[in-house]
Amino acid sequence: MEFIFNLTPLIPLFPLLAFAIIVLFTHRHNRLSSSIAIGGIALSTALGWTLVLATILSGEHAWAEGWQLRVPWLPAGTTVLELGFAVDGFTAAMLFMVPFVCLMIFIYSQGYMKLGQPDQDPRYARFFAYISLFAAGMLGLVVARDLVLLFISWEVMGLCSYLLIGFWSFRKADSEHHIDAAQVVRARQAALKAFITTRIGDVLLFSGIALLYSYTGTLTFRELFRPETLETLQAISLLGMPAVTVIALLVFGGAVGKSAQFPLHVWLPDAMEGPTPVSALIHAATMVAAGVYLVARTLPLFIAGFVVADAPALHWVAVIGAITALLGATVGLAQDDIKRVLAYSTISQLGYMMMGLGLGSLVAGIFHLLTHAFFKALLFLSAGSVIHGVEHGAHIAAHNGHGHGEHFSPNDMKIMGGLRHRMPRTFVAYLAGALALVGIVPFAGFWSKDEILAEAFHLWRADGTLNLPFWVWLAGTLGAFFTALYMGRQLGLVFWGEPRHAAARHAHESPSSMTVPLIVLALFALLFGFVNAPFLGNPLHHLMGNVHEVSEVVHAEAIPFNPTVAGISTVLAVAGLLLGWSLYRNYRAGQVEPFQAALGPVFTVLRNKYYIDDLYQWAIIRPAVWLANFCFNIDDRWIIDPFVDLVGAAGRAASDIARVLDSGVIDRWFVEGTAQLFNAAGRWLRYSETGHVQNYLLVVAVTILLLLGLYLYF
């Protein structure tokens, strides 16, 4: 079995190779490029699943300890920093999901990206290059043995996210495809925003890694989480806290940026400017989950930070997760863009995962990560299908002379309606995804969300006071309700009622290259929850529950199924879903929204995302730009350079004075006088220059003769 594990580095390598091949060689051939990309990820999937199987078959020890490969990488003084690959139960769980979802989305993209674009669009190949690189990054992250490889993959993904969000930023504004100039600008600004925002988190993570490396001399997970290492870290004091707490918080900062947690969540909704498969892959299923993965991987740090001195490193995770969960769910209520709703939903669900981890339950968080990846990818892809259907409808409508020249966004839910008849397969898929998200038995989301809430409930009951787990549970339960509410609203707006626009009226089903992945993912959304169903004995727990065994601080026993929790949340979910659905299923164009009528000013706040974006614009970006200009002015106009020039001018003035002195006195008498003297002498002496070479030679001969004579005889 060992030799199979040795193939691990190949998993990220296949997509990376695909990327290199496309960029260097085949970028002119669209079909070939997409096939290469799909081939690369398919190989990775096959290998990944083989490894999953191998891990499962290897038994408990392999699940907890895993296998690893080390490469000496960075000479540092007398030691060498190593980089490496590792596979354990946790990795296996991730390896099951990541390449597969990638594969599905790649296949879907092959159809999706062709639509509505010219046949020989060079960006088609470029798109596949980018997502291949992304897949390489994500897979690298999953199989990383240490923080170095993890961070490299992390940033590669960030880069791809940046490139893909800005993917439409250089297309022409084009009424044919319903793209306006503003959208182009939005795309590039969204890309920048995403990169810079996550970069802030990354820098925190970077600092955390640097600190960790400084204090421990290693970045390998397993070595970091040894009890003695953790104790060392606890003993060191940094900024008034134990170093481990600081590091944990810094690492969490990275996760906050990547996983779009409050307060760095602002980039994710804007990132929806990217192509829909990208939203599904990067901004729902995989990359944003990387933050959660990171926290889960480094959980011992958080727990160690928690255990000592009551510094609440882990609590922060739970708190931020709860805030984010609620914030995302509420804002989602007030959005019109079909993808933005899903984006806020993603933010909210990522908050759930953080909540789970923040309660110390590794498996709960990751379980939700896995299920969420399937059903949220499903939702996004279905939404893409819907959007595509609407765009197509707009085409037909324009062709028929309806709504010509009228401007609209195909993402706007307000223009849709009644699509369940026109796009039945998409509808079924969407419904499956929505039910999974809302948490209806037996869809996947039910099991995973329930486990998080049960965990919180359990911890609350164990303590008895209104402690943090209680508030987490409350936020989660409320969040579940809001989730159901906005999903109900969305389903009602999109699939029920009458079409509110010619485009929606003429929409029709997408091609099978898009719908087949939808069906496959829908099956997973339905069934995947059973991998950790309590009545099946929590298999996932066994597989990955013990990966942090070595640290002796993480203890992961499965929480038994709690009917109370499940009951409450199911009831709330069904209620919310029905409420939203019933309010919106007969919504008409131009009508005041039912929520707005009910909530009033609160709705406005929600619609404006709690004004957080505006706050950042006002409090951070403008001052930074102002500061930059201020520094530049200091440099160039006000202080430094003028001073330099002044010194120069002073020197010039001094030299002017010297020049007067020089020409008046020194030159006139000393220099010119001497020159005249020599001039006169030269005038006389020049007659010795006869120009006859033999004269000169004769002089030479005579001279030599004389010298010779002198030398020999005197």
Place this chain on the structure above:
Amino acid sequence: MAIPLPWWLTVAAALFAIGLYGVLSRRNAIGVLLGIELMLNAANINLVAFWRYITPQALTGQVFAIFVIGIAAAEAAAGLAIIISAYRRRRTVVVDELDTMRW
């Protein structure tokens, strides 16, 4: 060796003197060049003679003679090229008439 070294030197000196005379007194530039060749030959005879009589086991004398011959070749090539070039411009090879450098 039948002939003592000073005889060789004397012959060489005589050849040198003849060459020098040629250099100093010839009006034709090529004639001057001929004189120079004679002087170089005189030097060569000296070199070889010294080698033969003083350091017969060393190679220096012969090697230097070869160098002198090489230099003579280069000198003749460049010198004659100059003369031809001057002749083309001034239609003369008389040294006295090539006095552009005169005061």
Place this chain on the structure above:
Amino acid sequence: MIIEHAVQIFAFVILTLMTLGGGLAVVTSRNLFHAALFLILSLAGAMGYYVLLDAGFLAVVQLLIYIGAISILILFSIMLTRGLMMPGQVQRNEQWWIAALVVFLTFVVLVVTMWQTVWPIADTEALRAPNIAIAQLGAALVGPYAIPFEVISALLLVALVGAIVLAREEGNQPARADAETGE
């Protein structure tokens, strides 16, 4: 032994006549072409000296380069600048008598010095025919004397290029200066 000495002395006398006589003719002959031919004679005499001094290789080189190349070159340039060498032209300049005087004095000084000096002649054993192989000479040229050797070759190359450039006419005529590459 005596015969050998006699032969040597006889050869020496003949060669000296050739060399010095040729030399004198070179500097005094009115006809420049003859002067050049006398130069060949004189050089041939020097070649004979080398043979007499057991420097056979040098003699061959002398023949090859001086007679074979330099003399030809001189003859060639004499022909090319023929226009002004009408026979009967005065070939001496005005300073010839000063030159003669100086040269004579130089000769005297040299000769006197040479005869007064005690030369460190090698011992008799070493004076036997030294018989240096050409291979030794070649090895020396690329061994201890490699740098001067390279310098000489560079000099030759430069002279070659320089001569071509100098002698090339502005027009399109093929350069006669090709000739000196014969060295």
Place this chain on the structure above:
Amino acid sequence: MNFPFLTLITFIPLLGAVVVALMPGKHERALKLVAVLFSVPSLVLALIAWLLSAQAAGEMQLLEEAVWIPTLNAYYRVGVDGISLPLVFLTTLLTTLSLFYSAYTIKKRVKEFFALFLLLETGMIGVFVALDLILFYIFWEVGLVPMFLLIGIWGQPQDRPQYSAIKFFLYTLVGSVAMLLAFIAIYLTTGTWNILQIPSLKPLAGNPALAIAAFWAIFLAFAIKVPSWPFHTWLPDAHTAAPTAGSVVLAGVLLKLGGYGMIRILLPFFPDLFRQFAPWIGVLALISMIYGALVSMAQWDLKRLIAYSSVSHMGFFMLGLVAAAASLDVANPVLNSRAIALNGAVLQMFNHGIITGGLFFLVGVIYERTHTRDLKAFGGLSAKMPVYYGVMLMTALASLGLPGLAGFISEFMVFRGAFALIPTYAIIGIVAIVLGAAYILWKIIQHVFLGEFSEERWQKIFNPAHWHFSLDMARFEVITMAPLLFFMVLVGVYPAPVLNGINAATTALLAGL
């Protein structure tokens, strides 16, 4: 090793300069070819030397020594270790590429340009290999004059080249005069110019005041060259005015002279003083980093932006150096932190040379086509010039420290060292990384490549009649960039080959203090 590697590496370009200068000026193609060919042997030899010496680069390699000016006790003494080898290689690489690139782009006074450039190469390499203070000083000055002329003569007319050139010259000269005085003072107490020997003789130990003065005098010279805030204002002007190849070498190599001097001379000569003053120098480094990044962000001129980014990036270098120096009194700092910080600093120099050199080439690419560097004039070029976009993106990302590319490694090492040794500085300095991402992505990538492509705007700046190569990157431009990209990826993905030598040398250096 008897083969005179370093002498050849150093002086073949000089020979080339002489040959080029003596060639007739009208055969431009031949001139260019000869100049490029003369720069290649140095490159090859430097690479060979690097490969040969990489394993044992902890001590000085390839030493050569000869008496030079006996009356001054000055020796011709050259040698390299793991610190200077990458820089020597960098110099030869960038010079060869610059010459190659210039062969296509330089139109006026070709002969002088190439001759001066080769002379410049000799000067720069000389500084890196010299082990004698006099020799060091002379090479230091030799590099100055050609650069002055390159900026002054071949500069863009609208950028006040004369002003910039003189500013560059005077700035550097002030520093080097101060440095020379300090060198003399050191000589008077130690009696030798030998850079390797002086540290053990404790220069100026008996005269603290003079020692401090000498320290700051030398620091001034190097800080101007690095350049550290507030001695940096010559840099944007000089970079902007210089021709592309000049900017490349200026940023890629000349700045390294200062950094190299700090490591090779300042640190070993005055370790105690350096430690004592490290907090202040650290402040300068921090200001350089953050301030440089901020000022970059305010630029609308592409070249000026990159010039200021150099200030910021060389601030990283100084931070690493300061981290290593500040902890000199700590007997055994945690886990090689000092070595790591210094490794990071040296690698940062190398990386900055590769990356910023590449960026200046890339600015040249667009400038040769459009004759403007105004960021507002571009937009949407990624569709028009995809290869250029790709190459620029990669280089820019390397510059902002994306893991997997070169810049990350050195930044990581610098901060790794700094966090362990001077945490406060590190925490402040980390801001510069965020700002770096901001100005590079926001200003360069977004304004030049993204957004909507406007045909009218493009017509205004691009005249196909003046550009004879392909619109997207021409083959010679790709060839120029290819080695740099290779090194960015190599160092980023697998830094061990480059770092082994550096690590050995820095470890040895620190052990000797």
Place this chain on the structure above:
Amino acid sequence: MEALIDWLVTTFPPLSEGLARFIVYVLYSAILAFVAPVIIVVAYTYMERKVLARIQDRIGPNRAGPLGIFQGFADAIKMLTKEDVTPVCADRVVFNLAPILATIAAILVFAVLPVAPGVIGADLQAGILYVVAVGALSEVAALMAGWSSRNKFALLGAYRAVAQLIAYEIPIVLAILVVVMVAGSMQMSAIVAAQDVPFVLVLPVAFLIFLVASIAEIGRSPFDLLEAESEIVAGFHTEYSGMKFAFFFIGEYMHLFASAGIATTLFLGGWRGPFAGPDSWLGVLLGFIYFVIKTTAVIWVMMWVRGTLFRIRIDHLLDFAWKFLVPLGLILVVTVAVALKLPVIGTSGLRWVALLVANVVTALLMMLSVSILARRSRSAALREVAGVE
């Protein structure tokens, strides 16, 4: 020759060894100087006429003697009895010296020619260099003749002669250099001794260079520009007649034989052949016969060339030397030097193979580049013509 000296000393005891040596060498010199020229001229003029005639589909000399074998003698008698004319303005002394010098120059070569095992006039260390050096004398002779005739055709002929001789001397030297490198010596006997394999087999390119340049060096068709009747009457010997012309004539044929003999010595193994050797009289005789046969073969090739090719233009002639033969020779020298210095191979028997490969590769490369250049210049010329029209 040593054997002969020994035999003399033992047979006639009064003779000291020195005297015997003196006698032998004087005899040998006399044969070379007086007998050999006559035989060679007569034999080879006859052969040339016959060969050329056969090539041109004629019979050739057939009157004087059976098959016209006495034609040579008839010519000689005619030549000697003709009036000896000296031009009025001629530089008389030089005019008379020139033909003598020309003949001497040719005869001098024979001094170092190993015509049979142990039979050689002077086995100089620098033997082959001597050959080259003596060759220069013929140039002097040509110049003297051309100059002293006071005839513009003669002078032009002299110019051409010298330019051509010098130009082709270099490829010859380069070819010789290749041989010297392989043989490791300049001594003629050593070169012969080194040819366990005749060098023509391993150094075919060098041989070709030598052969072509030799033809030019002795001024035979297609390189007989120094006496191109259609252009400059008869070149430098325009004004010569009778006896003096006969000297030039003799010189020319001596030169022909000498060149062929040297080619034989350098490339064809000299006197070497089955059973030839210095040990017995028979061996010596056999060696001499081999030598003559090989030399005659080379001469026959030269005659064949003369009968086949037409005369080429003077600038083409010089171009051919400077732009083709010299570079080829230089490259060959370098490749052969490399081949000889190859580790292991350079000293083993394999070096013959290496040398052959080096030669062939050099030749192929040269032909390739020449063909490319020629195509380019031809198309350039075509374009020019097209442009003009």
